[in-house]
Amino acid sequence: xxxxxxxxxxxxxxxxxxxxxxxxxxxxxxxxxxxxxxxxxxxxxxxxxxxxxxxxxxxxxxxxxxxxxxxxxxxxxxxxxxxxxxxxxxxxxxxxxxxxxxxxxxxxxxxxxxxxxxxxxxxxxxxxxxxxxxxxxxxxxxxxxxxxxxxxxxxxxxxxxxxxxxxxxxxxxxxxxxxxxxxxxxxxxxxxxxxxxxxxxxxxxxxxxxxxxxxxxxxxxxxxxxxxxxxxxxxxxxxxxxxxxxxxxxxxxxxxxxxxxxxxxxxxxxxxxxxxxxxxxxxxxxxxxxxxxxxxxxxxxxxxxxxxxxxx
Numbered sequence: 001x002x003x004x005x006x007x008x009x010x011x012x013x014x015x016x017x018x019x020x021x022x023x024x025x026x027x028x029x030x031x032x033x034x035x036x037x038x039x040x041x042x043x044x045x046x047x048x049x050x051x052x053x054x055x056x057x058x059x060x061x062x063x064x065x066x067x068x069x070x071x072x073x074x075x076x077x078x079x080x081x082x083x084x085x086x087x088x089x090x091x092x093x094x095x096x097x098x099x100x101x102x103x104x105x106x107x108x109x110x111x112x113x114x115x116x117x118x119x120x121x122x123x124x125x126x127x128x129x130x131x132x133x134x135x136x137x138x139x140x141x142x143x144x145x146x147x148x149x150x151x152x153x154x155x156x157x158x159x160x161x162x163x164x165x166x167x168x169x170x171x172x173x174x175x176x177x178x179x180x181x182x183x184x185x186x187x188x189x190x191x192x193x194x195x196x197x198x199x200x201x202x203x204x205x206x207x208x209x210x211x212x213x214x215x216x217x218x219x220x221x222x223x224x225x226x227x228x229x230x231x232x233x234x235x236x237x238x239x240x241x242x243x244x245x246x247x248x249x250x251x252x253x254x255x256x257x258x259x260x261x262x263x264x265x266x267x268x269x270x271x272x273x274x275x276x277x278x279x280x281x282x283x284x285x286x287x288x289x290x291x292x293x294x295x296x297x298x299x300x301x302x303x304x305x306x307x308x309x310x311x312x
Contacts, residue, residue, distance in 0.1 A: 007078040007105030009171075009305025010044030010194055012203075012226040014038045014219035015052035017266055018066070019132040020281050026058070026066055026279065032073030034220075034270070039079065041198070043219060050083035050093070051149060052263055057283040060091050064098050068069040077103030082217070085110030085144060089126065093133045106140035108174055108215075113150040127162060131169055139169050146176040146198065152176075159190060163284055171277030174198050174215050180205055185210050200254040201228060201296075204247040207233050217262055218254045221269045221308050225250045249306075256300045264289045265297055272298070273308040274291070 019030040049055040071232035084095035084107040145154040162170045176198025194212035203214040268289045271279035
């Protein structure tokens, strides 16, 4: 009998890359292996089928298959927060139902992002329709604020309205806009609302402000370093130098990686760690790093004394 695992509510989570076969279909076995490695590296949970996962380049059936594969591969459902937000309400419902079926801790839900501008009332109606169609008291939704990609921001007015209508369902947010002042305001404005940074740069700041942690792309390669930041922050003492030191290192690594096309850079580094070239291939329209870019990335990380092979 599998031991029951408490649902993840925060800490260090990776926005998980999706490996591909030669025909660009998801590689389930490599995906499972990567997720196990991330948990072994210190991730408290895994955010799958999000931006870093290239979820919007996959069909609903492909995404459903990936969720089934993870659980069959021994990844505990309570450690998963899958992305389920789509433009079409029935697609969002189907993915959310599957997430609940596998016992996921919650879902990360983009707003419908094709039509713009749209009002808070329109977005509220979309989220409400999904919640009513899913009709499951176990549903926990983390809103996904990434306006630079979606073009549709999650405003404070929308959060307030959703919390008032669905206080047991709307539990948190991933803020990937890169503005710490916005995260700090959310933490201060909405008690018990779990604010997770989408950037490694703000992990320690968010924790100290009372936030829940971070869901980040770079944790595909920096999970162990992020876990050290979190562990030092959790220590019950007055010495914060350890947390600050690890956060400084984490921020530097993130700065280097994000100076390249992010998903492609993380794929390159994962290929280097695993010696598996297939990791380098994203789904179009994303592209591999060039040989020159890959060399520059490796050299810059080496100069920062960071190696993906360190904990391989």
